[in-house]
Each structure stands twice: as C-alpha cells, then as structure tokens.
Amino acid sequence: MRQVQIASMVDIAVSEALSAGRRQLRLCLAGSGGGHVRQLLDLEQVWSGFDYFFLTEDTALSRSLAEKHPTYFVPHVAFGQARLGRPFKMVLAAVASLIRSALIMLRERPDMVISTGAGAVFFGVFWARLLGAKIVIVESFARFDRPSLFGRLAAPLAHHKVVQSPKLASVWPDAAVFDPLKVLDGPRPPKKFLLFVTVGAILPFDRLVKAVAELKARGEIPERVIVQSGTGGLAPDGVEAFETLPFDEMQRILADADIVVCHGGSGSLITALRQGCRVVAMPRLFEMREGYDNHQAEIIAAFAARGLIDTANDVEELSAALRRVREKSPAMATSEPAALAEHLRGLIQAQQGRARVRLRHTPPAGQGARNVPAR
Numbered sequence: 001m002r003q004v005q006i007a008s009m010v011d012i013a014v015s016e017a018l019s020a021g022r023r024q025l026r027l028c029l030a031g032s033g034g035g036h037v038r039q040l041l042d043l044e045q046v047w048s049g050f051d052y053f054f055l056t057e058d059t060a061l062s063r064s065l066a067e068k069h070p071t072y073f074v075p076h077v078a079f080g081q082a083r084l085g086r087p088f089k090m091v092l093a094a095v096a097s098l099i100r101s102a103l104i105m106l107r108e109r110p111d112m113v114i115s116t117g118a119g120a121v122f123f124g125v126f127w128a129r130l131l132g133a134k135i136v137i138v139e140s141f142a143r144f145d146r147p148s149l150f151g152r153l154a155a156p157l158a159h160h161k162v163v164q165s166p167k168l169a170s171v172w173p174d175a176a177v178f179d180p181l182k183v184l185d186g187p188r189p190p191k192k193f194l195l196f197v198t199v200g201a202i203l204p205f206d207r208l209v210k211a212v213a214e215l216k217a218r219g220e221i222p223e224r225v226i227v228q229s230g231t232g233g234l235a236p237d238g239v240e241a242f243e244t245l246p247f248d249e250m251q252r253i254l255a256d257a258d259i260v261v262c263h264g265g266s267g268s269l270i271t272a273l274r275q276g277c278r279v280v281a282m283p284r285l286f287e288m289r290e291g292y293d294n295h296q297a298e299i300i301a302a303f304a305a306r307g308l309i310d311t312a313n314d315v316e317e318l319s320a321a322l323r324r325v326r327e328k329s330p331a332m333a334t335s336e337p338a339a340l341a342e343h344l345r346g347l348i349q350a351q352q353g354r355a356r357v358r359l360r361h362t363p364p365a366g367q368g369a370r371n372v373p374a375r
Contacts (some may be wrong), residue, residue, distance in 0.1 A: 017257055025352045027052040028110035028128060030121035033059035033076075033201040035267025039116045039141060041065070042337045046114075046344045053108060055101075057120040059201040062196050064247035072104045076202065077119040078292050080162060098123045105131055112351050114344060116140060117150040127320055129157045136344065138162040139172075141180065141266045141335065145298060147171055160347055162340065174226065176343055181270075182336035183306070188329075189255065195223040196257035196277075197239075198250070200265045202234030205290060208282045211315040220319055251275075259325060261318070264296030269303055273333040278325040279309040308333050328329040 027050050032036040037056050040047075053070040056062040065071055076092045101123035112134045115125050129135050137158040139151045145167050147155070155161060161175035169177050197212050199205035209229050213236035215221045225239040230248070235241035245253070250271075254260065260272040264283040270277045281300045284291030303309045308331045312318035 010136065025050050025112065025348065026108065026110045026286075027107065027348070028055055028105075028113040028115075028124065028133070029053070030055040030113055030115035030117045030124050033062055035265050035270070036116045036121075036339065037062060037065065038141065038267040038271070039138070039335065039337075040114070040333055043114075043341055044150065045337075046341045046348070047305070050348070055104065055121050055124045057202075057355055060244035060250075061201050061247045072108075074100050074124065076118055077122070079189065087187065094123075102127050105133075109133075109319045112136065112348065114138065116156065117123065117148055117154070119150055122150055122153060125154055125157055127327065132353045134347075135159050136160045136162070136347060138340070139164060139168060139175075141169065141270075143298075148295070162343065164340075175179070176262040178340040178343065178348070180337055180340060181306070181337040182334055183308070184274075184332040184334055186332070191258040191276070192256040193223050194257045195221055195225050195259040195261065196253050197225065197227040197229075198260065198262045198268055198272075199228060199230045199233065200263050200268060201244075203284075203291070204230035205263050205282075205284060206234050207288065207290065208263060209236065209241075211232045211282070211312075211318045213237070214315050215319055215322070221322070226257075259322065261322075264300040266299055273308055273331065276330055276332045278330040280312055280321045280325055281309050282312050282318065306333075307331060317346075 009360060027047050029040045029047060029052055031040045033056060053072060055072050055074060056065065057076045058073040062071065062073065068134065075096045077090065077093045077097045080148060080263050081316050089365060097120065099110065105124060105127040110128055110133050110316070113125055113128045115121055115137045116138045125135055135158045137151065137154050139162065140148050141164045143151065143165065147168060153356065155172065161174045163169060163172060163177055164180055166177055166179065169175060197209060199208060209227055212221065214236045216225055227239045227241040228245050229235060229241050229243055231243050233243055254272060254275040257277050259280070260273060260277040261280045262268040264281050269279060269281060281303070283294070283296035283300050286294050300311050304311050310321040310325050312321045
C-alpha cells in the first residue's frame, strides 16, 4: 500500500510538472559583479517566468540584487591577480570558489546556465556542465576584438555561445552575434549641477579620483562632486566620497548627475549614457597595476568612436575633456537586449521541450516507482 501511495504521488508530481512546465526548468544566471550581472538584469524578460537563481560575487550591486532575487555569492577570482603579483591570493580564492561552486550546484542542480562571465563564476559553469546542465555563454559586451580569458576557458564547456561584436564571429564561427548598443533619440532628462565619479563595483581607482580631486581644488569643477571610490579607495577633501553605494542609490545619483567621470567598465558607461549624462571615461591600465589587463582602453575607444563619450588618461586630459563635454549636447545610448532575449528564449524553450519529453517517459505507477524509498 505504501508503494502504491508513493507511486501515486510520483504520478501527481509528473502531471503537475507537465501542466506547469514553465516552472520546472531551473535556470542559473551566472555573472560576476558590475557589468556582467547588469546584463543579466537587462535580460529579466527572459528568465523572470522560470525557477531561477543568481550566482555572482559579493558587491554592492549583488547585495542589492540579493534583496529581490535568490542569490548565491562566490569568492572574487580573476586570473589577472597573478599578473599583478598576487598568485597565492588568486589560488586561494580559486580553491574556495571551486568548493563553494560545487556545493551550490549540487544543491540547486540547474537545467541550464546562462553566463555573462567572468572568473568568479567559471567554476559554477564547470560544475553545472559536469552535472548535466546546458551551458550558454554570452561573451562580455566589453570584448570587441578577442574573447576574454573566461570566454576562452568556458567555450569548450558551452553548448551555445553568443558574442556581442561581429569581429568575434571570426574566432567563434558557431556563435550567434548580437550588437546590443543602441543610440537613443528624444529629450534629455532634467539634471542637477552635479558631477558623479564611479570606479566600478570591486577595485579602487585612485588615479582617477586624485585627478578629479585636483581639478576640484583648482576650481575647475564648480559642480557638486560625489565619488564612489571602491573598497579601500581614496576619500579626498572637497568631495563627498563613498567606497560603495547601493544600486538603487547609484541610480538616483545618475538620474541627477549632469556629468559622469568613470572607469572604462561597460556597465558604468551604459548606465550613465542611459541616464543622459555627459560622460568622460578613463581606462584602468595594467601597466599601472589598476586592472588585470588593458581591455578598458579597448572599450573606451569603441564608445568614443561612436561619439558617445569623451576620454582622458591624466589630470590635464581630464580638464580638457570636461571643457569639451560641457560645450556639446550629450549623447544618450542604452543596451537593447530584445534580439538577444529572443535568441535566449528560443534556447530555453528548446531545453524545456526536452525536459517535457523526459517527464512523459517517466514510468507509470507500479513500474519504475517501486524503488522509491519510503520516508
């Protein structure tokens, strides 16, 4: 009698799964802090109707994310840490991430992983692949000419690849190509007499903060200045400085800011341009031990070539760039995810169809269900 009851429960569960199949597919949304996880948020129309969880690292943005969505944190891992002379720190973080990611994936067992990179979530992708999940790699919007290290490592694990620059199609001929950058028309939102400095979610960028502080002291920045300086970053006199800011507070400041001076992270650039800010960007440079490579210079050059931002590399160039942006109409742009979202939706639906086929082949009561252990 007990076995029959258990078999009936299995039949009911299968029936419910078939009638509510959308909810049965479990998605892992894997992206490091900053622009990686922001792009996943831009794709909410794709994943919001499913059973999902985020895999990311502990930043101000991801802590805000965790207030609204199921979220797991893994240690920050970047292979560039070794290039900056911190190999042991990288190895320890990688071991911790390897173990933590295994435990998360064993617990959650996602059917599909959609990952925008980068290093912090690599081991999550690795374990999910070993456990049978379908892997979708969306190469970073920040990579225009060549794949990231994460992309090169994760590509062999991927069932589907997406690139956001036509140039990368020559590297991955089997990848789908989408260019999400879209210039916006229409009136600019009203702004306040405010200059906002942001250096991204993780690392400080003292060279940029010092340049702004020097111009403020020289009287060349009359605007009120708010600085998000990064963990352990500078807090110079004459400005309002915060190491980190909650995501919602960042959005409120950007809505008010007339000018944004930022690092070359694609997430920071897109967020400022979406809000109609005049943008000046300064790239982190590997030679100055500010970043893990020089990809920010590549990003900034691509945005500047489209006439969307101005650029600077030192305090005098920043002074000149601020004069230029004040004199011209600001550009507005955003990332338009509609085409990419439709592509990902198709991949999810195909995977969902395969899951339904597996459910339909579940043995009927009295056959395969006989070995279900009683509780």
